[in-house]
Amino acid sequence: MSYCVNCGVELDHSLDRCPLCNTPVLNPNENDRQDSPPPFSKESGHVEPVKNRDVILLYSLVLIASGVSCGLLNLLVFNRSFWSLYIIGACIILWVLAIPVFVYTRLPVYFSLLLDGLAIGLYEYLITFNTSGSRWFSELALPITAIATLLAILIAALCRRVSSSFLAASLYIFVGIAALCVSIELLVRRFLGKDLLLTWSAVVLTACAIIAVALLTMLSRSRLRSAVRRRLHF
Ligand SMILES: [Zn+2]
CATH class of the missing domain: 1.20.58 (Methane Monooxygenase Hydroxylase; Chain G, domain 1)
Incomplete structure (x- = not known):
């Protein structure tokens, strides 16, 4: 058995070049290299794509x-x-x-x-x-799913038609989250027979509004926009 003088890989005796680093194999003791078949097939295989x-x-x-x-x-x-x-x-x-x-x-x-x-x-x-009544479905599950679906379609449409940049997409998503949370709270309160007021969703709405104002400012100022793009590497 011989080894490549350059990278040290073990070589088949039929090889005349190292398969790894392409260094020529020089072995004065071997003269039957040409007779034996090469260890690797010369034909390239072909697998049909799925x-x-x-x-x-x-x-x-x-x-x-x-x-x-x-x-x-x-x-x-x-x-x-x-x-x-x-x-x-x-x-x-x-x-x-x-x-x-x-x-x-x-x-x-x-x-x-x-x-x-x-x-x-x-x-x-x-x-x-599997549940005793279906009121939760008609008054909560179905409207919430419908609103979430509509918001997702709206965000997709805005990304396609207006702008799909990272900042713009973030703006749409935060506005969508705020709208969804407000809708969920109002639907839950109506389902429970309570007054239609905002409590926890008002906190979400405020946070999203602050983020939306920041994003809108960044979007309207090209210098800010490029600074954010540079720092976030996109
Ligand atoms: Zn080698």
Whole structure:
């Protein structure tokens, strides 16, 4: 066995150059180098890329199998409550999340966000089969999901149409968080039969307003904007 004089790697006796550093191998004692086959194949291998269609088929079948088997287990064995609806709902959400990635990659972001919101709404509806009443669904879960979905679509639209810079996107997100928190508090208070006042969400609103003013100032002054960009490396 010989070793490379330059990098010290162990060399096959058929090699005339080191595979690592390309240093020529000079071994006066060996003269059968040409006769033996080279240790590495000269032909380059080719692996076919996996198609999206195959991935989504596997993904869908795994999700369908999980949903169906849990449903059957629920119906036939553990049938005290509709527990399998939680798993079926989760499978539906996971499948919907995969649509823009595998099935229809050119799906507009607004439409995929809407589908996500609908899937979450459906999941919440399935939960009502396991709860004593469905008032929480119609008065809390559904409106909150609808508002969150609309805000997400609005933020996506603003990023696409107005500006998608880091500062602008942060501004939209903070305004969206404030709007969502205010809506959640008002909906919860209405659900509990209390007066429509802002308490904890007023704190969130104030914090978001301060951040929004700072972001707006940075956005309107190019010198500030470039200073922030330099410091945050984006
Ligand atoms: Zn070497």
